[in-house]
Amino acid sequence: MNTLAATDLKVLLVFTAVKAEYDAISTAVNHWTMDTPSSIRATGYDDVVVEQIGVRGKNLRNILPKYVHTRLAGVITAGVAGALDPDLGVGDVVIDSASMEADRVVEFINAMSGGVRVYKGPIHTSKTLVSTVTEKKLLFAQNHCLAVEMESQYTRSFAERREIPWLSVRAISDSAVETIPRQVVNFVDRKGNMNPFGITMGLAMNPMLIPQVVRLGRNTTLATKRLSEVMGAVIRSGWPF
Numbered sequence: 001m002n003t004l005a006a007t008d009l010k011v012l013l014v015f016t017a018v019k020a021e022y023d024a025i026s027t028a029v030n031h032w033t034m035d036t037p038s039s040i041r042a043t044g045y046d047d048v049v050v051e052q053i054g055v056r057g058k059n060l061r062n063i064l065p066k067y068v069h070t071r072l073a074g075v076i077t078a079g080v081a082g083a084l085d086p087d088l089g090v091g092d093v094v095i096d097s098a099s100m101e102a103d104r105v106v107e108f109i110n111a112m113s114g115g116v117r118v119y120k121g122p123i124h125t126s127k128t129l130v131s132t133v134t135e136k137k138l139l140f141a142q143n144h145c146l147a148v149e150m151e152s153q154y155t156r157s158f159a160e161r162r163e164i165p166w167l168s169v170r171a172i173s174d175s176a177v178e179t180i181p182r183q184v185v186n187f188v189d190r191k192g193n194m195n196p197f198g199i200t201m202g203l204a205m206n207p208m209l210i211p212q213v214v215r216l217g218r219n220t221t222l223a224t225k226r227l228s229e230v231m232g233a234v235i236r237s238g239w240p241f
Contacts, residue, residue: 009045009046009047009070009071010044010045010046010047010071010072010073011045011046011047011048011049011067011070011071011072011073012044012045012047012048012049012072012073012074012076012235013049013051013067013070013072013074013075013076014029014048014049014050014051014075014076014077014078014231015051015053015057015060015075015076015077015078015151015155016050016051016052016053016077016078016079016192017052017053017054017055017056017057017079017149017150017151017192018052018054018055018079018188018192018193019052019188019192019193019194020080020220020221020224021052021078021079021080021192021224021227022050022052022192023224024224024225024227024228024231025050025078025227025228025231026050027228028228028229028231028232028235029048029050029231029235031232032048032232032235032236033048036236044073044074044238044239044240045073045074048235051063052191052192052193053151053154053155053192054188054189054190054191054192055150055151055185055188055192056127056150056151056154057150057151057154057155058190058191059190059191059192060154060155060158064158072162072164073164073165073240074100074159074164074165074166074167074239074240075155075156075158075159075162075164075165075166075167076166076167076168076169076231076234076239077151077152077155077156077166077167077168077169078168078169078170078227078231079149079151079169079170079171079227080149080170080171080172080173080220080223080224080227081094081123081147081148081149081170081171081172081173082130082131082136082147082148082149082172082173082174082176082180083136083146083147083172083174083175083176084124084130084136084139084140084145084146084147084148084176085121085140085145085146085147085176086140086175086176086177088119088146088147088172088175088176089117089172089175090172090173090174090175090219090222090223091116091117091171091172091222091223091225091226092116092117092118092119092171092172092226093109093116093117093118093119093169093170093171093172093226093227093230094118094119094120094121094123094146094147094169094170094171094172095109095118095119095120095121095167095168095169095170096120096121096122096123096152096167096168096169096170097120097121097122098122098123098156098166098168099166099167099168100165100166100167100239100240101165101239101240101241102120102167103120104239104241105167105234105237105239106118106119106120108233108234108237108239109230109233109234109237112233112236112237113229113230113232113233114229116226116229116230118230119146121145121146121147122143122144122145122146123145123146123147123148123149123152123168123170124139124143124145124147124148124149125148125149125150125151125152125153125154126139126148126149126150127150129150129180129182129184129185130148131179131180131181131182132179133176133177133178133179136148136176137176140176147170147172149170152168155168156168165239165240167234167239167240169227169230169231169234171223171224171226171227171230172223173216173219173220173222173223174216174219178215178219179212180212180216181202181206181209181212181213181216183202183206183209184213184216186198186201186202187199187202
C-alpha cells in the first residue's frame with residue numbers, strides 16, 4: 001500500500017480520522033493486495049491509499065496538496081461514529097445515503113461481509129463532540145440522521161471539487177443510549193494519534209471516567225473490526241462501479 005501519491009497511477013483514496021481506524025482499514029487493504037491477484041482486481045484503480053486526517057479533518061490541509069496531480073478514482077471516508085438512531089447497536093455499519101451508488105454498496109456488503117448489519121441513511125457531520133444521550137436524542141429529532149461523526153463534510157467537499165465519486169462508511173462505536181466522556185477529544189493529537197499525556201491527565205483529574213473509557217475502548221475495538229470487514233468488501237466490490 002502506497003503512502004504517497006503517484007501521478008502515473010489511478011488511486012482510490014481513503015480518509016480516516018484516528019490511528020485505530022487507519023490500522024483497521026490498512027489491514028483490509030493489505031489483505032486485498034495479498035489475496036487478490038492484480039489480473040482480477042477492479043479495473044477502476046491501480047492502488048488504494050489510506051490517509052489519517054485527524055479528528056474534524058484537522059490534518060486534511062497538509063495532506064490534500066499531495067494529490068493535486070494524482071488521478072483519483074474516488075474518495076472514501078471511513079471510521080467510527082456515534083449512533084443517533086436508537087435502533088443502531090455497537091458494531092452496526094451505516095452507509096451515508098449521500099454516497100454515490102449507496103444502494104449497490106449496501107447490497108454488496110450484505111452479500112460479502114459475513115452478517116454485519118448494514119444500514120443506509122443520512123449521517124450528520126458535527127463540529128463538536130455529541131456525547132450525551134440528551135444531545136443525541138435532540139439531534140436525531142432535528143435531522144433524523146442515523147449517526148454522527150466529525151469529518152465527512154470536509155472530505156465530501158474535496159470530492160465535489162475534484163468531481164469524483166464519494167462514499168462514507170461508518171461503524172457504530174457508541175449507541176444512542178450511551179454517553180461518552182467529552183474528555184476523549186483530548187486523548188488524540190491533531191493528526192489522530194493517541195496522546196498519552198492527554199489520557200493520563202484526563203483520567204488522573206477524573207478517575208470516575210475510567211469505566212466509561214474502558215467501555216468505549218471495547219466498543220471501538222468491535223467497531224473497527226466491523227469497519228475492516230466492511231471496507232474489505234467495499235474494495236473487492238470495485239466501487240466506484
